[in-house]
Amino acid sequence: MQGLIDHGIAGRLFLSSNREKHLDDIYKIYFGLGQTLTLTHTPEVFKVSLAGIRLGHYLLQSARPRTLNSSFLDIGTGSGVHALLMRKLGSYDITATDICKKSITQAKINEDINFEKSSVSFLVSDLFSDLPERQFQTIAFNPPGWRTPSQSLIKHLEMPTQNGQLPIRAMFYGDEVMSRFLEGLPRYLDPMGVAIVGLNSLVGIREVLDKYNQKHNNQPPLIYRLIERHTLPLIHYSTHWKALEKKT
Numbered sequence: 001m002q003g004l005i006d007h008g009i010a011g012r013l014f015l016s017s018n019r020e021k022h023l024d025d026i027y028k029i030y031f032g033l034g035q036t037l038t039l040t041h042t043p044e045v046f047k048v049s050l051a052g053i054r055l056g057h058y059l060l061q062s063a064r065p066r067t068l069n070s071s072f073l074d075i076g077t078g079s080g081v082h083a084l085l086m087r088k089l090g091s092y093d094i095t096a097t098d099i100c101k102k103s104i105t106q107a108k109i110n111e112d113i114n115f116e117k118s119s120v121s122f123l124v125s126d127l128f129s130d131l132p133e134r135q136f137q138t139i140a141f142n143p144p145g146w147r148t149p150s151q152s153l154i155k156h157l158e159m160p161t162q163n164g165q166l167p168i169r170a171m172f173y174g175d176e177v178m179s180r181f182l183e184g185l186p187r188y189l190d191p192m193g194v195a196i197v198g199l200n201s202l203v204g205i206r207e208v209l210d211k212y213n214q215k216h217n218n219q220p221p222l223i224y225r226l227i228e229r230h231t232l233p234l235i236h237y238s239t240h241w242k243a244l245e246k247k248t
Protein backbone atom coordinates (compact mmCIF):
# COMPACT_ATOMS: atom_id res chain seq x y z
CA MET A 1 0.00 0.00 0.00
CA GLN A 2 1.19 3.52 -0.64
CA GLY A 3 -0.27 6.64 0.83
CA LEU A 4 -0.32 9.19 3.59
CA ILE A 5 0.01 8.70 7.26
CA ASP A 6 -2.67 10.56 9.11
CA HIS A 7 -0.58 13.54 10.10
CA GLY A 8 -0.08 14.15 6.44
CA ILE A 9 3.46 13.05 5.51
CA ALA A 10 3.61 11.50 2.07
CA GLY A 11 5.17 8.07 2.18
CA ARG A 12 5.15 4.60 0.79
CA LEU A 13 4.19 1.60 2.87
CA PHE A 14 4.94 -1.80 1.46
CA LEU A 15 2.95 -4.61 2.93
CA SER A 16 4.73 -7.91 3.01
CA SER A 17 1.72 -10.20 2.67
CA ASN A 18 1.93 -12.79 -0.12
CA ARG A 19 -1.10 -11.33 -1.82
CA GLU A 20 0.60 -7.95 -2.22
CA LYS A 21 3.83 -9.55 -3.40
CA HIS A 22 2.26 -11.61 -6.12
CA LEU A 23 -0.32 -9.17 -7.36
CA ASP A 24 2.06 -6.46 -8.54
CA ASP A 25 -0.65 -5.09 -10.79
CA ILE A 26 -2.97 -4.36 -7.86
CA TYR A 27 -2.14 -1.58 -5.44
CA LYS A 28 -3.89 0.22 -2.63
CA ILE A 29 -3.72 3.90 -1.95
CA TYR A 30 -4.43 5.48 1.41
CA PHE A 31 -5.40 9.16 1.25
CA GLY A 32 -5.67 9.73 5.00
CA LEU A 33 -8.81 10.12 7.13
CA GLY A 34 -9.76 6.48 6.57
CA GLN A 35 -10.07 6.69 2.78
CA THR A 36 -8.55 3.94 0.64
CA LEU A 37 -8.86 2.89 -3.01
CA THR A 38 -7.73 -0.34 -4.65
CA LEU A 39 -6.40 0.17 -8.16
CA THR A 40 -5.08 -2.04 -10.93
CA HIS A 41 -1.95 -1.11 -12.81
CA THR A 42 -0.93 -1.57 -16.41
CA PRO A 43 2.24 -0.07 -17.97
CA GLU A 44 0.20 2.03 -20.43
CA VAL A 45 -1.64 3.94 -17.68
CA PHE A 46 -0.19 6.48 -15.23
CA LYS A 47 0.34 4.88 -11.82
CA VAL A 48 -0.76 7.23 -9.05
CA SER A 49 2.27 9.18 -7.82
CA LEU A 50 2.88 10.88 -4.47
CA ALA A 51 1.67 14.13 -6.06
CA GLY A 52 -1.60 12.40 -7.02
CA ILE A 53 -1.98 11.08 -3.48
CA ARG A 54 -1.39 14.60 -2.16
CA LEU A 55 -4.01 16.03 -4.51
CA GLY A 56 -6.41 13.31 -3.34
CA HIS A 57 -5.70 14.24 0.26
CA TYR A 58 -6.48 17.87 -0.53
CA LEU A 59 -9.78 16.91 -2.21
CA LEU A 60 -10.62 14.80 0.82
CA GLN A 61 -9.85 17.53 3.34
CA SER A 62 -11.61 20.27 1.44
CA ALA A 63 -14.76 18.28 0.55
CA ARG A 64 -17.90 19.82 2.03
CA PRO A 65 -21.54 18.67 1.65
CA ARG A 66 -21.99 21.52 -0.86
CA THR A 67 -19.10 20.21 -3.01
CA LEU A 68 -20.22 16.60 -2.80
CA ASN A 69 -23.78 17.47 -3.79
CA SER A 70 -22.66 19.20 -6.95
CA SER A 71 -20.82 18.28 -10.14
CA PHE A 72 -17.19 17.15 -10.30
CA LEU A 73 -15.01 16.91 -13.42
CA ASP A 74 -11.65 15.09 -13.35
CA ILE A 75 -9.49 16.01 -16.35
CA GLY A 76 -6.67 13.58 -17.23
CA THR A 77 -8.10 10.97 -14.89
CA GLY A 78 -5.46 8.27 -15.64
CA SER A 79 -6.40 5.35 -13.37
CA GLY A 80 -9.56 7.25 -12.41
CA VAL A 81 -8.12 7.90 -8.96
CA HIS A 82 -9.61 11.30 -8.11
CA ALA A 83 -12.98 10.64 -9.71
CA LEU A 84 -13.23 7.42 -7.70
CA LEU A 85 -12.09 9.08 -4.50
CA MET A 86 -14.84 11.71 -4.92
CA ARG A 87 -17.33 8.91 -5.46
CA LYS A 88 -16.13 7.27 -2.21
CA LEU A 89 -16.73 10.56 -0.44
CA GLY A 90 -20.34 10.62 -1.64
CA SER A 91 -20.21 12.66 -4.84
CA TYR A 92 -22.63 11.29 -7.44
CA ASP A 93 -22.41 13.64 -10.44
CA ILE A 94 -18.90 12.80 -11.66
CA THR A 95 -17.39 13.07 -15.14
CA ALA A 96 -13.80 12.05 -15.91
CA THR A 97 -11.79 12.33 -19.11
CA ASP A 98 -8.42 11.31 -20.45
CA ILE A 99 -6.79 11.74 -23.83
CA CYS A 100 -5.64 8.13 -23.61
CA LYS A 101 -8.21 5.43 -24.40
CA LYS A 102 -6.35 2.83 -22.36
CA SER A 103 -6.65 5.06 -19.26
CA ILE A 104 -10.41 5.26 -19.66
CA THR A 105 -10.66 1.47 -19.98
CA GLN A 106 -8.52 1.06 -16.86
CA ALA A 107 -10.47 3.70 -14.92
CA LYS A 108 -13.69 1.81 -15.65
CA ILE A 109 -12.08 -1.42 -14.39
CA ASN A 110 -11.01 0.43 -11.26
CA GLU A 111 -14.53 1.69 -10.67
CA ASP A 112 -15.74 -1.87 -11.01
CA ILE A 113 -13.24 -3.07 -8.39
CA ASN A 114 -14.21 -0.42 -5.84
CA PHE A 115 -17.97 -0.16 -6.34
CA GLU A 116 -20.85 -2.51 -7.07
CA LYS A 117 -22.30 -0.45 -9.91
CA SER A 118 -20.71 2.01 -12.29
CA SER A 119 -21.85 5.62 -12.12
CA VAL A 120 -18.92 7.84 -13.22
CA SER A 121 -19.14 9.15 -16.82
CA PHE A 122 -15.71 8.25 -18.15
CA LEU A 123 -14.85 9.50 -21.63
CA VAL A 124 -11.90 9.89 -23.96
CA SER A 125 -11.31 13.57 -24.64
CA ASP A 126 -8.47 15.97 -25.32
CA LEU A 127 -9.13 18.27 -22.32
CA PHE A 128 -12.69 19.61 -22.77
CA SER A 129 -13.04 18.91 -26.50
CA ASP A 130 -15.48 15.95 -26.34
CA LEU A 131 -17.38 16.98 -23.24
CA PRO A 132 -21.06 17.82 -23.40
CA GLU A 133 -21.70 21.55 -23.14
CA ARG A 134 -22.18 22.11 -19.38
CA GLN A 135 -20.53 23.72 -16.38
CA PHE A 136 -19.05 21.96 -13.37
CA GLN A 137 -18.81 23.10 -9.78
CA THR A 138 -15.43 21.49 -9.17
CA ILE A 139 -12.80 20.65 -11.80
CA ALA A 140 -9.62 18.79 -10.86
CA PHE A 141 -6.55 18.29 -13.04
CA ASN A 142 -3.24 16.64 -12.19
CA PRO A 143 -1.42 17.47 -15.44
CA PRO A 144 1.72 15.78 -16.74
CA GLY A 145 4.61 16.82 -14.49
CA TRP A 146 7.25 17.48 -17.14
CA ARG A 147 7.55 20.06 -19.91
CA THR A 148 7.49 19.49 -23.65
CA PRO A 149 10.41 17.11 -24.30
CA SER A 150 13.26 17.66 -26.74
CA GLN A 151 12.98 16.05 -30.20
CA SER A 152 15.77 13.60 -29.35
CA LEU A 153 14.06 12.47 -26.13
CA ILE A 154 10.76 12.07 -28.00
CA LYS A 155 12.54 9.83 -30.52
CA HIS A 156 13.92 7.61 -27.74
CA LEU A 157 10.65 7.51 -25.83
CA GLU A 158 8.72 6.52 -28.93
CA MET A 159 10.83 3.38 -29.43
CA PRO A 160 8.52 0.45 -28.85
CA THR A 161 9.08 -1.77 -25.82
CA GLN A 162 7.89 -5.31 -25.25
CA ASN A 163 5.54 -4.74 -22.34
CA GLY A 164 3.71 -1.67 -23.55
CA GLN A 165 4.61 1.76 -22.28
CA LEU A 166 3.17 4.92 -20.84
CA PRO A 167 2.13 7.39 -23.59
CA ILE A 168 4.44 10.42 -23.78
CA ARG A 169 1.37 12.64 -23.24
CA ALA A 170 0.90 11.12 -19.77
CA MET A 171 4.30 12.38 -18.58
CA PHE A 172 5.29 15.39 -20.73
CA TYR A 173 3.83 18.53 -22.38
CA GLY A 174 2.71 19.80 -18.96
CA ASP A 175 3.37 23.44 -19.99
CA GLU A 176 1.47 23.19 -23.27
CA VAL A 177 -1.49 21.30 -21.81
CA MET A 178 -1.80 23.67 -18.83
CA SER A 179 -1.99 26.71 -21.13
CA ARG A 180 -4.73 25.07 -23.18
CA PHE A 181 -6.53 23.97 -19.99
CA LEU A 182 -6.58 27.53 -18.63
CA GLU A 183 -8.01 28.85 -21.91
CA GLY A 184 -10.82 26.25 -22.01
CA LEU A 185 -11.63 26.40 -18.31
CA PRO A 186 -14.03 29.39 -18.07
CA ARG A 187 -16.47 27.74 -20.47
CA TYR A 188 -16.76 24.57 -18.33
CA LEU A 189 -16.38 26.00 -14.83
CA ASP A 190 -19.47 27.24 -13.03
CA PRO A 191 -19.09 30.98 -12.26
CA MET A 192 -19.11 30.06 -8.54
CA GLY A 193 -17.01 26.94 -9.12
CA VAL A 194 -13.43 26.01 -8.28
CA ALA A 195 -10.70 24.32 -10.31
CA ILE A 196 -7.97 22.50 -8.38
CA VAL A 197 -4.74 21.84 -10.24
CA GLY A 198 -1.68 19.90 -9.06
CA LEU A 199 1.19 21.75 -10.70
CA ASN A 200 4.72 20.37 -10.76
CA SER A 201 7.44 23.02 -10.55
CA LEU A 202 9.28 21.27 -13.43
CA VAL A 203 6.50 22.51 -15.71
CA GLY A 204 7.48 26.11 -14.92
CA ILE A 205 4.55 27.36 -12.83
CA ARG A 206 5.56 31.01 -13.01
CA GLU A 207 6.05 30.85 -16.78
CA VAL A 208 2.66 29.22 -17.35
CA LEU A 209 0.92 31.85 -15.20
CA ASP A 210 2.86 34.78 -16.71
CA LYS A 211 1.95 33.60 -20.20
CA TYR A 212 -1.70 33.34 -19.11
CA ASN A 213 -1.68 36.86 -17.65
CA GLN A 214 0.05 38.36 -20.68
CA LYS A 215 -2.42 36.74 -23.03
CA HIS A 216 -5.22 38.50 -21.15
CA ASN A 217 -3.44 41.86 -20.69
CA ASN A 218 -3.03 41.11 -16.98
CA GLN A 219 -6.79 40.73 -16.54
CA PRO A 220 -7.31 36.97 -16.76
CA PRO A 221 -10.92 35.76 -16.68
CA LEU A 222 -10.24 33.59 -13.61
CA ILE A 223 -8.89 34.41 -10.17
CA TYR A 224 -6.22 32.00 -8.96
CA ARG A 225 -4.05 31.39 -5.93
CA LEU A 226 -1.45 28.88 -4.83
CA ILE A 227 -2.95 26.84 -2.00
CA GLU A 228 -0.26 24.44 -0.82
CA ARG A 229 3.35 23.62 -1.63
CA HIS A 230 4.88 20.16 -1.23
CA THR A 231 8.37 18.86 -1.82
CA LEU A 232 8.29 15.41 -3.34
CA PRO A 233 11.06 13.16 -4.70
CA LEU A 234 11.77 13.36 -8.42
CA ILE A 235 10.58 10.27 -10.27
CA HIS A 236 10.77 8.84 -13.74
CA TYR A 237 7.24 7.67 -14.40
CA SER A 238 8.08 4.67 -16.55
CA THR A 239 10.79 2.01 -16.45
CA HIS A 240 11.44 2.67 -20.16
CA TRP A 241 12.22 6.32 -19.46
CA LYS A 242 14.34 5.42 -16.42
CA ALA A 243 16.38 3.01 -18.54
CA LEU A 244 16.96 5.78 -21.13
CA GLU A 245 18.33 8.12 -18.46
CA LYS A 246 20.96 5.52 -17.55
CA LYS A 247 22.09 5.23 -21.18
CA THR A 248 22.28 8.97 -21.90
Ligand SMILES: C[S@@+](CC[C@H](N)C(=O)[O-])C[C@H]1O[C@@H](n2cnc3c(N)ncnc32)[C@H](O)[C@@H]1O
Pocket residue numbers: 046047048049052075076077078079080081082097098099100103125126127142143144145169170171177
Ligand atom coordinates in the same frame (compact mmCIF):
# COMPACT_ATOMS: atom_id res chain seq x y z
C1 LIG B 1 0.22 13.04 -14.36
S1 LIG B 1 -1.01 12.00 -15.08
C2 LIG B 1 -2.27 12.06 -13.83
C3 LIG B 1 -3.23 10.90 -13.84
C4 LIG B 1 -4.19 10.88 -12.65
N1 LIG B 1 -5.08 12.01 -12.66
C5 LIG B 1 -3.41 10.83 -11.36
O1 LIG B 1 -3.39 11.84 -10.63
O2 LIG B 1 -2.82 9.79 -11.08
C6 LIG B 1 -1.64 13.03 -16.36
C7 LIG B 1 -2.83 12.43 -17.10
O3 LIG B 1 -3.33 13.41 -17.99
C8 LIG B 1 -3.65 12.80 -19.23
N2 LIG B 1 -3.59 13.83 -20.26
C9 LIG B 1 -2.49 14.39 -20.82
N3 LIG B 1 -2.84 15.30 -21.74
C10 LIG B 1 -4.19 15.32 -21.76
C11 LIG B 1 -5.15 16.04 -22.53
N4 LIG B 1 -4.78 16.93 -23.44
N5 LIG B 1 -6.47 15.80 -22.30
C12 LIG B 1 -6.85 14.88 -21.36
N6 LIG B 1 -5.99 14.15 -20.63
C13 LIG B 1 -4.67 14.37 -20.82
C14 LIG B 1 -2.61 11.70 -19.37
O4 LIG B 1 -3.02 10.69 -20.28
C15 LIG B 1 -2.47 11.20 -17.94
O5 LIG B 1 -3.37 10.16 -17.66
